[in-house]
Amino acid sequence: MYVLKGKSVFGGVAIGKISFYNKPNEIVKRYKIEHPDAEFERFESARKTAMEQLAKLYEKAVVEVGEANAMIMQVHLMMLEDLDYLDSVKNIIFTQCVNAEYAVGVTGDNFSQMFSTMEDEYMRERAADVKDISERVIRVLNHDDNNGLILSEPVIIAATDLAPSETVQLDKNKVLSFITRQGTVSSHTAILARNMNIPAIVSVGDELSDDYNGKLAIIDGFTGTIYIEPDETILAEMTEKKKVDEEKKALLLNLKGKENITKDGRKVNIYANIGNSTDIGDVLKNDAGGIGLFRSEFLYLEKNTFPTEDEQFAVYKYVAESMAGKKVIIRTLDIGADKQAEYFNLPAEENPALGYRAIRICLTQVDIFKTQLRALFRASAFGNISIMFPMITSVEEVLEIKEVVKEVKEELRSTGIEFKENLEMGIMIETPAAVMISDLLAKEVDFFSVGTNDLTQYTTAIDRQNPRLEKFYNPHHLAILRMLELTAKNAHDNGIWVGICGELAADLELTEEFLRIGIDELSVSPGLVLSVRKKVREIDLS
Numbered sequence: 001m002y003v004l005k006g007k008s009v010f011g012g013v014a015i016g017k018i019s020f021y022n023k024p025n026e027i028v029k030r031y032k033i034e035h036p037d038a039e040f041e042r043f044e045s046a047r048k049t050a051m052e053q054l055a056k057l058y059e060k061a062v063v064e065v066g067e068a069n070a071m072i073m074q075v076h077l078m079m080l081e082d083l084d085y086l087d088s089v090k091n092i093i094f095t096q097c098v099n100a101e102y103a104v105g106v107t108g109d110n111f112s113q114m115f116s117t118m119e120d121e122y123m124r125e126r127a128a129d130v131k132d133i134s135e136r137v138i139r140v141l142n143h144d145d146n147n148g149l150i151l152s153e154p155v156i157i158a159a160t161d162l163a164p165s166e167t168v169q170l171d172k173n174k175v176l177s178f179i180t181r182q183g184t185v186s187s188h189t190a191i192l193a194r195n196m197n198i199p200a201i202v203s204v205g206d207e208l209s210d211d212y213n214g215k216l217a218i219i220d221g222f223t224g225t226i227y228i229e230p231d232e233t234i235l236a237e238m239t240e241k242k243k244v245d246e247e248k249k250a251l252l253l254n255l256k257g258k259e260n261i262t263k264d265g266r267k268v269n270i271y272a273n274i275g276n277s278t279d280i281g282d283v284l285k286n287d288a289g290g291i292g293l294f295r296s297e298f299l300y301l302e303k304n305t306f307p308t309e310d311e312q313f314a315v316y317k318y319v320a321e322s323m324a325g326k327k328v329i330i331r332t333l334d335i336g337a338d339k340q341a342e343y344f345n346l347p348a349e350e351n352p353a354l355g356y357r358a359i360r361i362c363l364t365q366v367d368i369f370k371t372q373l374r375a376l377f378r379a380s381a382f383g384n385i386s387i388m389f390p391m392i393t394s395v396e397e398v399l400e401i402k403e404v405v406k407e408v409k410e411e412l413r414s415t416g417i418e419f420k421e422n423l424e425m426g427i428m429i430e431t432p433a434a435v436m437i438s439d440l441l442a443k444e445v446d447f448f449s450v451g452t453n454d455l456t457q458y459t460t461a462i463d464r465q466n467p468r469l470e471k472f473y474n475p476h477h478l479a480i481l482r483m484l485e486l487t488a489k490n491a492h493d494n495g496i497w498v499g500i501c502g503e504l505a506a507d508l509e510l511t512e513e514f515l516r517i518g519i520d521e522l523s524v525s526p527g528l529v530l531s532v533r534k535k536v537r538e539i540d541l542s
């Protein structure tokens, strides 16, 4: 038995086999070969297998998402037959006498670079596709057709790190737990694990060896411990711990239907955070009063190209209808920094967290913003939708947003499309600038929701993605609590409500403090709604 330690992201115990997810670019090595002919043959055979896979995926996609959406597989198939692409691979293998994986990787990078600089928007969008097909062929060459994202049985996913775009592709029903060598507890991957309600451990370090692939393991999300090939005693002990935890969670279900009210009668809204419409089941199961944060960017991360207005409309409408009149706060696109989708072709930046992201992209590439706003307003006719804007730092940004919203509403009105005129619009308070001018911002919007993840990062100057800084990271920093207090005061003085949708909202050590400073809403991972309700009901503020 091997015992490893890391940082826990979510409690719970998972028992199952480890499946390593290796990013394709982690495993592309360059080495010399003696027989270019044979190497090219190897490439040809991998290319054929990749094409067979794509043909099957196309058929599956036609059934699941319709022909128009499945077309992308056809585009990939065509790319794998492109003569320039094939010539490039052949050339590299023959002139440099190198392995096929390397030739395909270099060709993919070169073509992707070339596409990304083209005038034509359609062609620019193909940059991500050509990388995608190259990675597929490399996986086949490495006999790693299943890169770990397509799972046939429930497993514990192990990886160096997982990007949010990779995490969203996982089949939720097949993931028992995540364990990563790197990563931090407030990274988006950690947040997704919490949303998925599964034990997860990050920052395990290099001791998490590839050799553990396929081995039986136990993940103790309470203590951050991983047991590989557990002995009988640990297996029995952990099986019991898992049972007790499941019983506790079942007991919490008794709180369904009960009010979020303190002993002295103070009420608070407890909503859920989601990243995908498939999270709705957990939201309803855990009896959340609404959705306090729908991270809409995950819709974009799941795809290889921009989701269309109709695609987005269908998702927002479904979420609004499923929540049957309960509030659904949808945050507009918060892409950039750690949340990257290749087709956005965002430039590499020295300080991505301080860079071109979220509302800054929307106010620069207004077409992208308008497409989303149109979808949101159209969906507003089918439920109780509110819109929330991320990464606000100034009143001017809010005024600019309002102008774009006005245009979108006029366009919809002129085409006779139904939408809710007085839809509630709020902003995230997640920069120190927004806190300090929250008195002015409160006059322009209907609500505030404090994003403590970014607010902590920007206030304490600690990159939420950097595991080396975790020892300096203090989520209970007095500066954050004071900022929350100031924001709540300014909200209430101006007659608007204020909530928290960062991870801190679920911190039971602070629930009482939040209520004392007048927080009106706490939005947490669906699986934590009932724990927060339990805590609220135990508090006496009098």
Ligand code: PEP
Binding pocket: 191, 293, 295, 334, 430, 450, 451, 452, 453, 454, 455, 501, 502, 503
């Ligand atoms: C936050 O910053 O606290 C937040 C809720 O948004 P995200 O974690 O998606 O950046």
Ligand code: MG
Binding pocket: 390, 430, 451, 453, 454
């Ligand atoms: Mg944020």
